[in-house]
Amino acid sequence: MKNFAYVRATSAEDAVRKLQTNANSQFIAGGTNLVDRLKVFLNTPVQLIDVSRLDLKFIESMPDWGVRIGALATNTAVADHPQIRQDYPLLSRAILSGASQQIRNVATIGGNLLQRTRCPYYYDTAFACNKRQPGSGCPAIQGINRMHAIFGASDRCIAVHPSDMCVALAALDAIVEVESSRGKRQIPFDDFHRLPENTPDRDTTLQAGELITAVILPPVSFAKTGVYLKLRDRTSYAFALVSVAAALEVRANRIHDVRLALGGVAHKPWRSAQAEAFLKGKLANPEIFQQAAEIALQGAKPLTHNGFKVEMAKRSIQRALTISAQGGGVA
Amino acid sequence: MPSDSRKSLGTSRRRFLGQALTAAGTAIVAPKVLDPNSAAEAQQPLVNRHLPIQGETPVTLMINGQSHTVTIEPRVTLLDVLRERLNLTGTKKGCDHGQCGACTVLVNGDRIYSCLALAIMQEGRSITTIEGLTTGEQLHPVQAAFIENDGFQCGYCTPGQICASIALLNEVKRGGASAVTADLTHPPESLTLSEAEIKERLSGNLCRCSAYNGIVAAVQQVLGQTPPSPAATILVQEMTG
Numbered sequence: 001m002k003n004f005a006y007v008r009a010t011s012a013e014d015a016v017r018k019l020q021t022n023a024n025s026q027f028i029a030g031g032t033n034l035v036d037r038l039k040v041f042l043n044t045p046v047q048l049i050d051v052s053r054l055d056l057k058f059i060e061s062m063p064d065w066g067v068r069i070g071a072l073a074t075n076t077a078v079a080d081h082p083q084i085r086q087d088y089p090l091l092s093r094a095i096l097s098g099a100s101q102q103i104r105n106v107a108t109i110g111g112n113l114l115q116r117t118r119c120p121y122y123y124d125t126a127f128a129c130n131k132r133q134p135g136s137g138c139p140a141i142q143g144i145n146r147m148h149a150i151f152g153a154s155d156r157c158i159a160v161h162p163s164d165m166c167v168a169l170a171a172l173d174a175i176v177e178v179e180s181s182r183g184k185r186q187i188p189f190d191d192f193h194r195l196p197e198n199t200p201d202r203d204t205t206l207q208a209g210e211l212i213t214a215v216i217l218p219p220v221s222f223a224k225t226g227v228y229l230k231l232r233d234r235t236s237y238a239f240a241l242v243s244v245a246a247a248l249e250v251r252a253n254r255i256h257d258v259r260l261a262l263g264g265v266a267h268k269p270w271r272s273a274q275a276e277a278f279l280k281g282k283l284a285n286p287e288i289f290q291q292a293a294e295i296a297l298q299g300a301k302p303l304t305h306n307g308f309k310v311e312m313a314k315r316s317i318q319r320a321l322t323i324s325a326q327g328g329g330v331a
Numbered sequence: 332m333p334s335d336s337r338k339s340l341g342t343s344r345r346r347f348l349g350q351a352l353t354a355a356g357t358a359i360v361a362p363k364v365l366d367p368n369s370a371a372e373a374q375q376p377l378v379n380r381h382l383p384i385q386g387e388t389p390v391t392l393m394i395n396g397q398s399h400t401v402t403i404e405p406r407v408t409l410l411d412v413l414r415e416r417l418n419l420t421g422t423k424k425g426c427d428h429g430q431c432g433a434c435t436v437l438v439n440g441d442r443i444y445s446c447l448a449l450a451i452m453q454e455g456r457s458i459t460t461i462e463g464l465t466t467g468e469q470l471h472p473v474q475a476a477f478i479e480n481d482g483f484q485c486g487y488c489t490p491g492q493i494c495a496s497i498a499l500l501n502e503v504k505r506g507g508a509s510a511v512t513a514d515l516t517h518p519p520e521s522l523t524l525s526e527a528e529i530k531e532r533l534s535g536n537l538c539r540c541s542a543y544n545g546i547v548a549a550v551q552q553v554l555g556q557t558p559p560s561p562a563a564t565i566l567v568q569e570m571t572g
Contacts, residue, residue, distance in 0.1 A: 006405030006451055008380035028449075035408070035447045036428050047383060048405065050452060076441075080507055085515040096510040100535020101502070102495070103429060105441045106448070236510065236534035330513055 001038045005047040009054060016180050016211050018049050027051050027211060029072055030107040032099075033115040041125055042116075042132060056110075056213055059084070067217045071110030071177075075165065076101070078109060088217055089328060090226025090245055094168035097230045100237050110212035113166060113176065113192065116203060117159035117267075118239055119148065130156045131200040138200075146305040147241070150313075151266040157200030158303060161193060161268050162239050168228060169215065170269035171245040171261040177214040178206065184213070193268030200267070222249035222257055229320040229331035230263070231312060240264035242313045244331075246320035250284045260296065260321075262313060272296040275317070284325040286318070293317040377455045390451050394419070395463030401450070409453055410434045410445035413460060421461035421490045425537075432536030435491035435498075436460050442498035444535075461490035464497070473497050476549035479559055484540035495536045496550050502532070503554070521554045 009015035019025050025047040028034055037043045056070035059081050067088070069078055078084055079095040099107065121127045121140045128136035140148055140158050148158040166189075174189040193204055206212075226247035232238040243263035249256040258279045262270040275296035282288045293314040300310050323331050378391070384405055391400045392412065401416045410427070413419040413436070425433030427446045434446040437459040464471035473496050476482070483489040500521070508518045511531045519528055529550050530543070538546065551557045 001406045003386075003404050003406050005383040005385045006380065006449075007383040010381055028452075031449060031452070032429060032444070032447050035449060038406070039428065048449075050380070052452060053377075076507070082516075085508065089515050092508065092515055093510065096508060096512075100432070101498070101532060102432065102435055102442045102444045102535045103447075106443050236531050330511060 002041065002044045004038075004045050006050065007047060008050045012051075012054060012056070012179050012211055012213055015049055015051050015054065016209055019211070020181050020209055022047050023208075025049050029111045030074070031111075032103045032107045033111065037116065040123060042123070051211065052108075062216070066219045068177075069109055069215045069217065071212045071214055072108045075099070075104035075107045075109070075112060079104065086224075088168075088172065088220075088223050088226065090171060090223060090228055090247055091165070091168045091217070093226075093228040093330075094164045094243075094245060097228055097243070098164035109165070109215055112163055113169075113212060113215070114204065114206075115163055118162050119159040120144075122159060131159060131196075134199070134201050141303070144305060145303040147239070147264075148303055148306055149266050150300040150302050150306060150309050151262075151270050152195040153267065153301070153303075154196045154198065154200070156198055157196035157267065159196070159200065159267060160264055161203070161266065163269070164228065164230060164240065164243060164263060166193065167243055167245045167261050167263035167269045168226070169217075170271050171226070171247060171259040172220055172223065173218055173259075175216040175218070176212060177216060178210040179213045180207065180210040182209075186216070189269075190271060196267045203267075220247070220259070222247055225249065225324045225328040226259070227320050227323045227328050227331040229316050229323075231316060242309055242316050244313070244316045244320040245269075246317070246324045247328075248279075248284065248321060248324040250325050253284055255279045255282050255284050255288075260292070260317065262296070262317075265300075265309060265313060272317075274298070279321075284321075286322065289318045289321040289325075290314075292321065380451070380454075384451070388451075390454060392450065392453055392458060393456065394458045395460060396457075403450055405449060405451050407450050408446055409436070409448040409450045409458070412450040413445060419460050419462050423487055423490055425488065425491075430537075431488070431491075432495060433488050433491040435494045435536060437494055437498060440498070440501060442495050459494070461493060464493070471497065473500070473549070473553050476552045476559075477546070480548040480552060481542065481545040482549040483538070483542050483545070488536060488538045488540075492533070492536050492538065492546055495533055496546070496553070499529070499532050499550065500553060522556060524554055524556075526551075 026045040028048045029052045056072040058070040059073050060068050062068050075095045079092045085092050122129045122131050127139050130138050149160050169189050176187040176192045228245050230240050230243040232240055240263050245261045247259045258276050260272040260275050275292045278295050279292050297310055297314050320331050387402045387404050389400050389402050413422045423433040425431035429444045429447045434444050435442050436445045438456050473493050503521055506518050508515050509531045511527050512518050529547050
């Protein structure tokens with residue numbers, strides 16, 4: 001790890017001011033991903049600005065409109081919060097599916113949004129990587145790409161986003177609140193993470209100098225039916241091969257509303273808008289779920305080693321929709 | 332087994348086991364620092380770090396109830412302070428990347444990976460390591476249960492496994508859920524925590540010897556789901572006369 005200066009921010013305004021005065025600084029909160037990256041020289045900031053003690057740990061109901069979660073609320077605090085468990089079980093389950101208790105106790109909501117891909121070529125500085133060093137090339141495209149994207153990849157990068165929580169937030173239409181010296185703004189969740197295109201070094205649409213301060217969960221009347229199904233190489237403490245966040249509102253056996261998002265398949269949480277549009281108004285039955293899964297995987301472009309993800313995603317979607325139609329629970 | 336061969340055990344080993352098994356029979360009284368509600372959370376006055384620190388600086392950490400000041404660079408992890416500066420080598424370095432759990436310690440009663448924690452960020456918090464679990468000569472009940480249930484072979488992952496298990500007990504008491512909890516609004520309690528729940532909740536700690544069955548059995552025993560094993564009880568009687 002390259003050494004760095006360390007300073008503690010006293011407020012969000014102070015944090016963004018400190019970042020502005022030293023452009024080669026980075027914020028640190030939980031540090032569960034950043035410290036790991038520092039150790040292998042993926043990041044070499046000259047200064048770390050510790051934002052972990054700022055007053056952003058709240059989880060609060062907003063009058064008549066959803067829940068606002070401070071960026072520094074830990075993954076554990078959110079997953080175990082009574083109102084999140086009650087009204088947004090999809091979010092609790094997605095968080096609990098990720099990492100381990102030790103990491104969830106420390107990792108923050110804001111940090112989870114900014115964790116970076118676990119593509120082994122990105123992590124190993126002996127390899128070229130367009131995400132780490134723009135223009136150097138992507139050895140994963142011709143390499144071992146079993147864990148990589150089947151949607152939205154480019155000829156510069158085929159990495160996938162590693163977060164489980166973000167798949168749930170995509171399905172819930174969350175909103176990301178950010179603050180900078182230019183003021184505050186809100187970013188719809190689908191616009192927060194981006195596809196690699198020609199600039200895979202950029203994971204998000206955050207602008208220079210911005211600090212994430214909160215995530216807002218809009219009210220979703222049927223969020224209680226939400227399920228999170230995650231498939232991986234071992235039963236626990238591993239990143240997803242494929243994951244599915246699904247929630248259905250079924251009235252008289254007919255689908256009134258639906259949310260469907262996939263993880264482990266793209267550079268960002270992959271919302272299946274076409275499958276959602278197909279499902280609305282249809283009967284909630286296995287044939288319809290199977291057709292929805294086919295629609296969701298249209299346009300998938302598997303690589304040399306990850307063709308299995310297509311069938312795995314189809315079956316996962318069917319299972320997640322089936323369990324959601326039954327009212328939710330463990331998928 | 333003839334008593335002669337039993338006596339051939341080294342004295343120190345006999346005394347060690349005897350103490351361990353005796354401890355297992357006593358009520359679960361965790362040292363005060365392990366209770367997250369009574370933990371001296373951020374009670375120590377926090378050093379002002381509002382101006383950038385360059386290079387080495389004195390950092391004071393509260394570890395096992397004692398205050399330690401070390402002069403370190405900001406990049407030094409809590410794990411390296413424990414092992415390399417304070418000689419608290421019970422906490423182990425396995426992968427050093429948050430993947431194996433050998434470095435697990437408790438901070439304000441919660442389990443964390445000390446390899447992914449910068450020491451300077453732990454100022455004002457209460458840190459408990461494997462060395463801080465005993466009460467005098469008496470092992471923590473979870474330590475004793477690991478011995479009784481063969482919860483280890485080589486022992487390298489054991490300090491992390493034990494710290495993680497102690498945190499698990501507290502999490503269950505305060506109603507924490509896991510990825511396999513069927514009803515999030517009614518999480519399982521100590522007596523109903525299933526084997527699948529225990530395995531999921533300890534999945535952040537790997538054991539290369541694969542002593543997982545013994546680890547699960549130890550946790551089940553401390554949860555009050557199973558009595559100490561008959562063999563261990565006989566051993567206690569033999570050794571305590």
